[in-house]
Amino acid sequence: MPTEVVMPQMGESITEGTITKWLKKPGDTVARDEPLFEISTDKVDAEIPSPAAGTLGEIKIAEGTTVQINTVVCTIEESGSAAAAGPAAAAPAKAETAAAPAADTATPAAVDAASTIEAAAPAPTSEGGTDIVMPQMGESITEGTITKWLKKVGDTVARDEPIFEISTDKVDAEIPSPAAGILTEIKVPEGSTVQINTVVAVIGGGAAKAAAPAPAAPTSKAVPPAAPGSATPTASAEAGDRPKSSPLVRKIAKDNNVDLAQVSGSGSAGRITKDDILGHLEGGAKPAAAPATAAATIPAGMVSPTGTPTPAATPAKPVAASPQPGELVPMTKMRSIIASRMVESKRTSPHVHTVFKVDMTRIVKLREKEKAKYEQRNGVKLTYMPFVTRAAIHALRKHPIVNGAIEGDAIRYNKNINIGIAVALDWGLIVPVIKQTEERNFLGIARAIVDVAERARGKKLAPDEISGGTFTLTNAGIFGEQFGTPIINQPQAAILGIGGLNKEAEVLTDKDGNDVIAIRSIQRFTLGFDHRIVDGADAGKFMSDFKAYLENWSEDIG
Incomplete structure (x- = not known):
């Protein structure tokens, strides 16, 4: 029975892809994981490997055609089966797509994607040495940038010792060495972005190559020099300068x-x-309107003998502003x-924010009373974050729409409550995720928060620990702000901003109805929500339950 090959989803927000080049033709033998075709999506170009070994049967989608994810694009026949129909150039394209070029015609899209992928092709296996490759840090990740080499050529490296740092679309991480030995060659310099599985260095395998690492391969063809006397750039130069x-x-x-x-x-x-x-x-940018605008600038009566308006005078070029003093850093x-x-x-997301003031006096007194014994008993400091997290979990259980997400024209009601905790780093911001928090008690939450924060700062997080969140907490109050208006972490529906904790004078009413002024510990919390799925009433009810849980705290902290 043939194996169907589908257009893969190259990221959570990707819904379609364009086949830029078929690397095999019907009847060709294909090995499992052998590149089968090239695709380009809104965010990435990539080679797609075959999911099975056999013979390429029918190609259902022609080069240059854009299709939805999970669309069947070809079939793989078991070895020995009869070859299927001919190439897709003969097959009609779907009605909603533009007419596809013949399969053996190199379209501009195919040429561009091919040149990019060709430049990033993995190096051959080194003789007698261990190749170190750019790892895949998640299903949707196809490339990574080497930000720093932690070892230099000639250094001794232990197995599992960090050897270089990378940055991808979703995570920064230190990459450990797969073997012990001497770093003999660095193939990719710092700052270069390469495809996954590209060989970036070699452990062992002969004398160390102390020469400086080669520069990153260009992603476009070399530009030939202009002909003598030319005043105009070549087509190749224009192609090399075009935006990505x-x-x-x-x-x-x-x-x-x-x-x-x-x-x-x-x-x-x-x-x-x-x-x-x-x-x-x-936005209404219409290039076609330019000629009319130019014609309108010509004074009345200024026409040529044939009746054609004469060209307007070329306006003087504006004087370039001098750059501001300071350092320009990429x-x-x-x-x-x-x-x-x-x-x-x-x-x-159409962002809406609502701010609630919460009396944290009860929790402040509890923490002051228990924090020394709590740390001695459990080996973790007692902070305010687990209190806030537990209150958020309580409110999310009662109002699942705030824990939801939009998927196309539908709403996903997530089964689990996966809380993202924003962690400020010296070099940026990252949001590790604590999965299935609804199954953890107070102590479990407290330990998890400390654990992910420490590993985030040490670049020790795994790829799946920064994805899959359903709701995010961000605590800028530690820097002294009263409250903020945080931006939602897509594709989630809401984010909770935690403000500063301060003593304030509050008016309280006693049991006899008398008003008194008292000093209370007050904290402001801001819920930022996606108004496409969360109404103001839902947000208000969520925050009311969140506030009540904190102000009337009765949970055992362990």
Whole structure:
């Protein structure tokens, strides 16, 4: 029975992909995990491996065609089975896609993707040595950036000793050595971004190569020199300077006569995403309107003998402003990703914020009374975070919509309450996730918070520990702020900002109805929520239950 090969999902927010190149043709023998075709999505270009060994049967989707994830694109026949139908060039494209070019025609999208992937191809296995490769730090991760080498050529390396640091779309991590020996060669220098499974260094295998590491391979073809006397750049030079984008984005731009150089990219390293090009189009940028505008600037009566308006005078070039004094430093990979994620979230979710004032006096007194004995008894400090987390879990149980997420035109009601805890690092921000918090008691939550925070600062988190969150807590109150308006961590529906804890004068009413002024410990909490699925009433009820749980604390802290 044939194995169906589908368009994979290359990330939580990816819903479609474009087949840029078939690496095999019907009838070819295919090994398991052998690259089968190349795809380009709104965020990544990648080679897709075969899920099974056999013979490539029918190609159902032609090169250049964009299809939804999980669409069957081809079949793999068992060895010995008859070859299936011919290439997809003969098959009609789906009605909702543009006419696909013939399978043996190199489209611009295919050429661009091929050149990028070719430049990042893994190096051959080193003779007698152990290759160190760029690891895959999660299912949707296809590349990583080497941010720092922790060893130099000639250094002795122990097995499992950290050898270099990487930064990916989702995590920063130290990568341990797979073997003990001497670092004999560094193939990829710091700052280079390469595909997963690319050989980046070699342990053992001969004399150390002390030469400086080779520069990162370019992702575009070499630009030939201009012909003598030319005043115009070559086509190759223009192609090399164009903004980063996917074939899907370039197709949309071509169909709408948009110059991508005029579109701001919000993706990693300035990559233009599908949302960027659509937002540009919705903004009303119409290149076709330019000629009319130019004609309107010509004074009345200024026409040529043929009746054609004469060209307007070229305006003087504005004087370039002198740069501000100071240092211009490129964004780190993590900072670039954070910037992209924040812009994406604000563009995706209509943010609404509500602020509640909570009387924490009862909890402050309990903590002061128990913190010394608690740490001695349990080996962990008693902070306010587990109190807040337990109150959030209580409120999320009562109001599951706040723990939900939008998936297309539907709402996902998550079964588990996976709490993300924002951790400030010297080099950025990361949100490790504590899974299934509804099954943990107070002490379990307290230990988990300390554990993930320490490992986040030590770059020891696993990829699955920073994904899968359903609700996030961010505590900026430790820096003294009263309250903030945090940005939602996509694709979640809400985030809770924790403000500073301060003593304030409050008006209290006693049992006889008399008002008195008392000094209380007050803290403000801000719920930022996605108004597409969480109404103001839902947010108010959630925060009321959250507030009541803290002000009337009765839970055993262990």
